[in-house]
Amino acid sequence: MTDAHEALATIRAGFCLSPERVYLDGNSLGALHDTVRRRVDTVVGDQWGKDLIAGWNDHDWINQPSAIGNRIGQLVGADPGEVLCCDNLSINLFKCLTAALELNAPRTRIITEAGHFPTDNYMADGVAQLLGPKRCEVEAVPVEALSTLDFSDVAALSLSHVNFRSGTLRDLPGITARAQAAGALVIWDLAHSAGVLETALNRHNVDMAVGCTYKFLNGGPGSPGFLYIAKRHQSASNPLPGWMGHADRFAFEPSYRPAPCISRFLTGTQSVIAMAAAEAALSIFESTDIATLRQHSLMLTQYLMDQLANHPVTRDIQCLTPYPAHERGSQVSLRLEEGFPVSQALIDRGVIVDFREPDIIRFGIAPLYNQRSDIDVAVDTLADILKSGIYREERFSKRGTVT
């Protein structure tokens, strides 16, 4: 093993993963690392439990959003002071969209990607409904149309770095440059790319970005979101100007004065426990680097696609994920007519994947803890299930609340 791979093996050993299961759903919810569990216990029992209100100063809870934001910034290629960890992705996108409209006035048009994660488009439509047609219009276009779209009257373009259904990686530098050349601002959703591949936001002059910490960043179920706003855009207004974004929070002034930095995009108080879990999870990345993780992720996704293509039982399944490395995120998505029952039979056999309507099985690859043997088990199990037809049993067709 190289040093880089030894470091990954050490990291992997710290994750709480049952040897009886193969977890391939880190693109939906990352796994728990020992570091995170210990940190939560310390923050709850020692910090809150013993120091109570003094924790805001003594344990620097008050600076969590920017301190954790800076850690995320290192992973996504932003400078210190350009990322905040707070709220959730949807709310952060709302802030970015209205900020972009303000910065790019009098333009009023927002272009979104038709295949965007749905909440992104709901939020953009929500902005349009709130502000009215004279101040905001939203149009969702297929991502393929972006290469010929006229951006000359577009205020903001909002799209996903990696598509949640297919796992396709978009050309962030190219799309950003093309839209910006016509004066549009570009907002990327990094939910499926942060922590598994290089986003290099500053190098590619990205205007704004949002993401979450509960997928490949392993912050825990529903852990906080983040937003990136390039320094040059930080004069914009926060449409949700709560006391945490005030220039002097504890002066309790009657009028709002925005902080002269990224902190103006804060609103209310964040959960210190949730933030601490996210911070601990981010600290794991200090033992490795994005280039190593990307290499390992690409190796695993390619190995999975190759094994599927070579296996007599699985070789005819349609793979939605592109084969070229530069077009691939960190998941492999298969289209199967019987996708739902097959996904449930896989889970029943200990291969944890997920299903997306109407017919997609997603195999998420988390390079911090997935390894080659996971792929072998997944492919063998899938082949078994398909060959035996066991997925046709009625119990695999029952839909739960979350699939």
Added chain:
Amino acid sequence: MTDAHEALATIRAGFCLSPERVYLDGNSLGALHDTVRRRVDTVVGDQWGKDLIAGWNDHDWINQPSAIGNRIGQLVGADPGEVLCCDNLSINLFKCLTAALELNAPRTRIITEAGHFPTDNYMADGVAQLLGPKRCEVEAVPVEALSTLDFSDVAALSLSHVNFRSGTLRDLPGITARAQAAGALVIWDLAHSAGVLETALNRHNVDMAVGCTYKFLNGGPGSPGFLYIAKRHQSASNPLPGWMGHADRFAFEPSYRPAPCISRFLTGTQSVIAMAAAEAALSIFESTDIATLRQHSLMLTQYLMDQLANHPVTRDIQCLTPYPAHERGSQVSLRLEEGFPVSQALIDRGVIVDFREPDIIRFGIAPLYNQRSDIDVAVDTLADILKSGIYREERFSKRGTVT
């Protein structure tokens, strides 16, 4: 001891409170209860750690906002399906304010209380700035002016149930009825009343309310906020329409369809760990009831005021908190010119209070864990500090980030 007082003693014993300190800051950050600590450990280690993505169904994480909302509903006098636990107070107020403007169109005027907690007024001003003067105007008036104000063109009135500085309890039934008689909708901030006194939202026909769970509800630092929207108003739009408010979240439909219930006021994913802590903290209230807590709280605040008034060293200090029980929340606020150094000297001596600019010391009374002996220690210590003049030492004048 009565049964009710025995129950309180049992609850108190479960709180992690050092015998060397008197904690009188539960109106800022509630204390940790063993139940909460154990619950967080279970949710992190057993639920997330072992069950991973399956937790959303198997542990019903997906329904936390409404399930926990219903628990809060019981404490504030709302029916099931009228309260959600989510986001933070500021963001929830934004949702209520825009919903009220929509419900009460074509009225555009929002009245807020001049002495409101600052974030409430910042958020209202933020709505006005976002929507523009034709759709929203905000005016902050002294709360005393509300009894003669003409509400006939007012869309919404936003104010605090208990004032954060003085601890004054407002006449919720009277103010609500007066504003509603002229067609205004009323939004109460329950941050300083939920969990310590009866709010009876439905009985008093309150339209909307917001609050937090980190003060008297003991959910932990920065734990989630809540919002109450009376059933009759739940047809309003959520201005932040994220996927968690969709009628069919996991269908991933391209267009937003609001849930046909309070859940439409959800936006993104909530921290499951933070929510679980809040839920465990709320479960503590099952062993008692609001009437008992209110009685105990009033006894303690009155005892504190009486002791201060009777002590030769403290009797001339101005008390901002009203003496009549029906005008008092669950804190006692003193005005002292040397308030800041005196508060720091109290903290140094183990009496944890807080300070609010420019000259207010707040003694928060959490009836779940404060008792008569806390008051004795607090008054004796305050008298000692004033008499000895120790608060004049330079070290007590240094201001931290959070006071």
